[in-house]
Amino acid sequence: MYKSVDASVMRQFNKQTVLSLLYQQEQTSRVDISEQTGLNRATVSSLVDELIDEQFVEEVGFGASSGGRKPILLRFNARAGYTIGIDVQISYITTVVTDAVRRVVYENRCQLDARTHSLTADRLFDVLKKEIGLAIEVCPPSPRGLFGIGIGLPGLVNYATGHVSYLPNLNITEWPIVEQLSEIYPQTIVIDNDANCGAWAIYLSHRIKNLLFINAGIGVGSGIVLNGRVYRGRDGIAGEAGHTTISTIGVLCSCGNYGCWEQYSSEQALARYLREQGVDPADEFSPLFVSHCVHHAQRDVEAYSNSLRSLGQSLGIGISNLLQIFNPEAIFLGGTIAEAESIILPEIQRVIRHRAISKNKDMPIKIAPHPTVAVGAAGLALAQAIDIFPATTEKEH
Ligand SMILES: [Zn+2]
Missing domain, CATH: 3.30.420.40 (ATPase, nucleotide binding domain)
Structure with missing residues (x-):
């Protein structure tokens, strides 16, 4: 009994490892994945077949042969699903929808006016709901749907708990923003400091x-x-x-x-x-x-x-x-x-x-080009939603 539980846990762990690798590489093959992960070829083949069935991964033709048969190339399916990323600044908010390989398919920038009007958490919450609503409307249909929503905020926020401690230039303190948003949206919701989101986007792209x-x-x-x-x-x-x-x-x-x-x-x-x-x-x-x-x-x-x-x-x-x-x-x-x-x-x-x-x-x-922060926020939400980079994102489960 315990043995079978361990085996299924191990299989899931290996599957996430393969998915992480595919997310990070433009194209690869089953043989390459086997070499990079140390998993045997039969296991890799079976996991890749499962990921293809789930439409996370697609086959895209043949690569160059290194002696034997030409390997079939694989890549992360860009249209598997979409993610919303939001960059909250003092004077504006940028919202993007990205496909599963971080390409921006929608971008909207709206003025916030936080310095000239007193902005409360309630008011910012209403603005976020409106921007998320607009973004959801333009999400193209996809097999996995909306993966999640990532929000970059300018101040002291706790990525692990989803709690805002202090947004100094917005005068907002102690705000359980993820808890509030989760009452409306069933998808994964992630917040992080805006600069952390930017750094993550640069890491993923470069x-x-x-x-x-x-x-x-x-x-x-x-x-x-x-x-x-x-x-x-x-x-x-x-x-x-x-x-x-x-x-x-x-x-x-x-x-x-x-x-x-x-x-x-x-x-x-x-x-x-x-x-x-x-x-x-x-x-x-x-x-x-x-x-x-x-x-x-x-x-x-x-x-x-x-x-x-x-x-x-x-x-x-x-x-x-x-x-x-x-x-x-x-x-x-x-x-x-x-x-x-x-x-x-x-x-x-x-x-x-x-x-x-x-x-x-x-x-x-x-x-860094605009909208790096919003793209990074979306990237963090996607990583959390499909459980890749578990050691990187360090979120408490
Ligand atoms: Zn200071």
Whole structure:
């Protein structure tokens, strides 16, 4: 009796291992899977047949022969099902629907106006329901249906418990968001810090095992992938790089401290730099604020180019600090601030060459395209829904 239970548990474990492998590789074959997992060929064949029956996997023709018969190539079925990913920022929300191989089939960006109106958890919940409803309507029909919903949030959130501790710039505290959403939606629902979602999306698309993702918008956060796993720390709040001190006598931050990196490298900082130069940034809380600043800077309005350069220099200081700690394989910059890449990137690289040590000086900073965070949130929900990367996502079952 116990023996058969063990065998079925083992078979399920092996099946998830094969599915994880197929999800991570564009194409592979039964022989390759056997070699990569150490499972014997008969077991792999039987598990793959099961996954084909379940429409998770499809055969796509023959690969090159290495002497014997040509192997049949396999790939994860992109149309197996769909996932919703949401990136909640202070001034806007981006919602995507992705297919099973993370391609975006729908994207919607709506304004949030959290800074100009007082936003409560109830109001944000209503906005999320509306955005999820719109996304569900456009999900194409598929054999596995909607896998799940992933939400990236700007602040202290606990991925394992689905609980929001504190969203500083939104003034929302202690919110059991996953529990509330689960009363409406039966699918898997996952929340994570927005920068963690971005880091996970970059890991999935670039296969870089050690990387940092800096999400810079109205606030600044960082997501950390170490050895192919999102590093969340003891309480799920690792990566709050925006609240590391870069000036002991600096500007007061929403966290209560003075001189946080976020106060020098975010949209809030950009608006302050402009005011210091005598410009009143009227559209400070608009989702288009940064792109408007770039537009003015490109027309040689000095206050705008000076302010964006100052922003780039401050980003460079914080990124140099992170480089000294992590010496990662790559750093990606995302969020609205990344829209100013033509002006800020040269400044960031100049500061890094000046401040970072040894080989860190040569680290190229790459720009993450919009909507990386929403795609990463969807990716986390999919991983949870079909139980792949169990050791990576570290969710409590
Ligand atoms: Zn702070």
